Amino acid sequence: xxxxxxxxxxxxxxxxxxxxxxxxxxxxxxxxxxxxxxxxxxxxxxxxxxxxxxxxxxxxxxxxxxxxxxxxxxxxxxxxxxxxxxxxxxxxxxxxxxxxxxxxxxxxxxxxxxxxxxxxxxxxxxxxxxxxxxxxxxxxxxxxxxxxxxxxxxxxxxxxxxxxxxxxxxxxxxxxxxxxxxxxxxxxxxxxxxxxxxxxxxxxxxxxxxxxxxxxxxxxxxxxxxxxxxxxxxxxxxxxxxxxxxxxxxxxxxxxxxxxxxxxxxxxxxxxxxxxxxxxxxxx
Amino acid sequence: xxxxxxxxxxxxxxxxxxxxxxxxxxxxxxxxxxxxxxxxxxxxxxxxxxxxxxxxxxxxxxxxxxxxxxxxxxxxxxxxxxxxxxxxxxxxxxxxxxxxxxxxxxxxxxxxxxxxxxxxxxxxxxxxxxxxxxxxxxxxxxxxxxxxxxxxxxxxxxxxxxxxxxxxxxxxxxxxxxxxxxxxxxxxxxxxxxxxxxxxxxxxxxxxxxxxxxxxxxxxxxxxxxxxxxxxxxxxxxxxxxxxxxxxxxxxxxxxxxxxxxxxxxxxxxxxxxxxxxxxxxxx
Numbered sequence: 262x263x264x265x266x267x268x269x270x271x272x273x274x275x276x277x278x279x280x281x282x283x284x285x286x287x288x289x290x291x292x293x294x295x296x297x298x299x300x301x302x303x304x305x306x307x308x309x310x311x312x313x314x315x316x317x318x319x320x321x322x323x324x325x326x327x328x329x330x331x332x333x334x335x336x337x338x339x340x341x342x343x344x345x346x347x348x349x350x351x352x353x354x355x356x357x358x359x360x361x362x363x364x365x366x367x368x369x370x371x372x373x374x375x376x377x378x379x380x381x382x383x384x385x386x387x388x389x390x391x392x393x394x395x396x397x398x399x400x401x402x403x404x405x406x407x408x409x410x411x412x413x414x415x416x417x418x419x420x421x422x423x424x425x426x427x428x429x430x431x432x433x434x435x436x437x438x439x440x441x442x443x444x445x446x447x448x449x450x451x452x453x454x455x456x457x458x459x460x461x462x463x464x465x466x467x468x469x470x471x472x473x474x475x476x477x478x479x480x481x482x483x484x485x486x487x488x489x490x491x492x493x494x495x496x497x498x499x500x501x502x503x504x505x506x507x508x509x510x511x512x513x514x515x516x517x518x519x520x521x522x523x524x525x526x527x528x529x530x531x532x533x534x535x536x537x538x539x540x541x542x543x544x545x
Numbered sequence: 546x547x548x549x550x551x552x553x554x555x556x557x558x559x560x561x562x563x564x565x566x567x568x569x570x571x572x573x574x575x576x577x578x579x580x581x582x583x584x585x586x587x588x589x590x591x592x593x594x595x596x597x598x599x600x601x602x603x604x605x606x607x608x609x610x611x612x613x614x615x616x617x618x619x620x621x622x623x624x625x626x627x628x629x630x631x632x633x634x635x636x637x638x639x640x641x642x643x644x645x646x647x648x649x650x651x652x653x654x655x656x657x658x659x660x661x662x663x664x665x666x667x668x669x670x671x672x673x674x675x676x677x678x679x680x681x682x683x684x685x686x687x688x689x690x691x692x693x694x695x696x697x698x699x700x701x702x703x704x705x706x707x708x709x710x711x712x713x714x715x716x717x718x719x720x721x722x723x724x725x726x727x728x729x730x731x732x733x734x735x736x737x738x739x740x741x742x743x744x745x746x747x748x749x750x751x752x753x754x755x756x757x758x759x760x761x762x763x764x765x766x767x768x769x770x771x772x773x774x775x776x777x778x779x780x781x782x783x784x785x786x787x788x789x790x791x792x793x794x795x796x797x798x799x800x801x802x803x804x805x806x807x808x809x810x811x812x813x814x815x816x817x818x819x820x821x822x823x824x825x826x827x828x829x
Contacts (some may be wrong), residue, residue: 306670308789345641392676396794405787428792468808468815501813503689505592510680516793520784520801526750526758529785531752 262330263339264323270347274338276315276358281349285421287403293419295359298326304359305332308433311361312323316346319356326357361432363419369448372408372419372435376453380475381406381522383515384445384456385413386491387482394418395426396512397480404516404523409436410477412443446494449477456495458487459518460505462498467518470498472525481513546614548607548621551693554631558622561644562601566635569705577703579643582610584713588643589616592717595645601785603640610641619643645716647703653732656692656719660737664759665690667799667805668729669696670775671766678702680796681709682766686714688800688807693720696727730768730778733761734753739777742771745791747783751802754782756809764799 267275277292292314295304304313313335318326320339330337345353374380383401388394396418402407411419415438417423417433427434441450449456454477459471479495481487500509500517509517524531549552551559561576576598579588589599597619602610604623614621629637658664667685672678678700685693693702701707702715711718723732733740738761741754745828763779765771784801793801808815 294746396797399792399794400797402790403786403793417613430790430792433790466815466817469817501815501817502687503807503813506714506717508687508714509687509800510683513680513684513797516797517801517804522704523787524785529787531750531785533750533753 262334262337264318264339266320266339268340268344270344271449274315274336275317275340275348277314277349278345278348278358280408281421282351287508291363293361293363293424294421295361295432296358296425297359298322300424300432301326301357301359302329303429304361305434306433310433310435311364313363314360314537317358317360319345319353322356331540333359361419367411367435367437369437369439369443370452372437372453373454374407376475378475379526380452380454380476381519381526381528382407382452382454383409383519384429384477384479385409385411385415386445386479387412388480388484388511389414389416389482391416391420392425392426393512395423395431395511396510397515398423398427398430398434398436400512400516400519402434404519405528406519407435409434410439410448411436412439412445413441431517439519445477445491446478451496452477456491457518458495458497459500459514460486460492460497461499461502462486462492463497464495465472465498467498467500467521470496472522474526476522476526477517478515478522480511482528483511546618546621547708548573548602548623550604550623552628554628558599558620559601559624559632561598562629562632562642564637565705575647577647577708579645579716580641580705580707581639582606582641583631583641584708584716585610585641586613587713587716589613594717595648598644598646599773601642601644603637603779606640617643619820633643640765645703651721651822653694653721653723653727654736656721657667657694657736657738658691659761663810664692664736664738665803665810666738666761666765666810667693667803668696668732668761669693669699670729670763670771671696671697671744671769672764672795673700673766675704675707676710677794677796679707679715680794681799682707682711682714682718682720683801684796684803686711686718688801688803689812690807691719693718694723694732695720696723696729697725702773729761729763729775736761740775741802741806742776742779742781743784743798744770744776744781745783745786746770746776747781749780749782751784751805752784754780756806758810760806760810762799762802762806764795767795
């Protein structure tokens with residue numbers, strides 16, 4: 262795919278990159294923006310879940326990225342940073358942008374490994390903060406969760422800031438949205454997942470609780486938390502904290518729970534053979 | 546302390562609240578800004594580490610906060626939100642501000658419990674992002690760390706955004722700064738702390754490592770991480786992650802390590818007696 266140089270910020274091929282911040286607010290009709298080299302590389306990785314519509318690079322970024330971009334099979338436009346910034350509406354320092362296509366929204370069951378296979382699924386209930394949603398995706402990817410499910414109230418994981426905070430995990434971690442008004446416990450039952458509700462008022466401690474082979478770890482907002490009705494019917498887990506300051510960020514609490522569940526079910530090796538230290542390596 | 550109504554944004558008593566964002570950039574000469582009720586209450590809590598110079602409230606917030614503010618022993622100014630916003634230079638929605646006084650900078654040894662008492666100290670090396678520093682303080686408080694030490698390159702935990710992200714933990718968790726060029730390992734030795742360097746290339750896994758009674762948990766920046774010289778001489782810990790996406794936020798990684806160290810040394814109870822569930826409570 263030969264790159265096409267574009268000098269005119271009004272060129273219609275650049276329209277999907279125009280006025281990025283304003284578009285963030287109104288939605289992008291099936292498109293999303295990818296920023297920076299790390300996330301562009303994830304779009305071209307074997308785990309990528311989305312097609313790339315086009316790539317927009319500062320000319321000097323092309324040689325270093327030609328191979329990666331070649332794998333995307335999308336048109337590549339080259340424009341100097343002033344043109345990129347004029348199109349986007351703010352300074353584009355890194356000179357690497359792309360437009361991804363969301364494709365059709367998957368059914369909630371689609372990203373979840375079918376029973377009786379093991380499954381670790383993160384369920385986000387009412388998270389409206391892009392930093393938190395992005396951070397939850399990053400943690401899900403780091404600890405090998407199979408999928409993320411989001412209720413209708415959650416914000417979009419493909420919003421620019423969420424992708425950035427996720428370190429690109431939102432581009433490679435399978436996710437699906439529940440329909441408006443869906444009941445998490447009914448979803449868990451339909452997918453043969455055991456619901457584990459994480460909450461400061463949880464009845465079991467995270468470390469004492471037995472980890473199910475098929476878990477749906479549910480996280481709610483920091484203020485109101487998960488609905489009382491759900492808490493009453495699910496297994497509930499809490500993270501013990503120091504007296505007087507029992508306050509953790511929701512994504513951080515989720516990271517602790519994912520780490521514990523991933524460790525208990527062998528997704529990550531908590532006690533592997535030690536890696537040789539620098540002294541040992543000097544002997545090689 | 547009777548509150549004083551102020552209508553004039555140019556009143557000199559409001560000068561420490563003026564042009565907040567600009568002042569954030571240039572420093573505040575021994576002062577810092579507290580925003581919102583939660584953090585104001587922490588300034589008045591038994592664990593508070595800083596004196597309050599003054600409080601600025603929207604008049605309708607006074608009745609609900611009079612008792613708390615009374616404990617601060619500081620003058621209270623009442624001004625409508627338009628005046629508050631005019632002074633601050635941006636909209637003050639919550640109508641609760643205060644100015645704290647940093648006091649003299651403590652020596653690095655000051656906040657660390659002397660040997661042979663147990664100690665859990667968080668060491669931040671080169672963290673220049675206010676979100677990360679704030680989040681590290683929140684996690685330190687949640688897991689009962691005794692103190693946080695910051696090297697000279699770290700940003701200020703009393704910067705507005707850092708306080709906010711810390712959920713106020715920066716106001717109650719003892720901290721001190723190391724002098725420019727200080728060596729973490731020399732500091733650890735002087736304070737009889739065992740340095741534990743957290744890094745993706747750590748030799749021991751977090752869960753397999755024995756937790757020392759006096760630990761200095763060292764976190765570096767996400768990109769370059771901790772200096773190689775330090776890594777070569779300290780005990781190094783890593784958090785196992787899923788293949789293909791070994792990326793955690795530094796504060797999140799720190800939370801996992803603090804949780805583990807706090808649990809292993811009995812600061813938090815990982816396996817306490819279970820709390821009665823709602824069914825059991827109905828029997829009471």
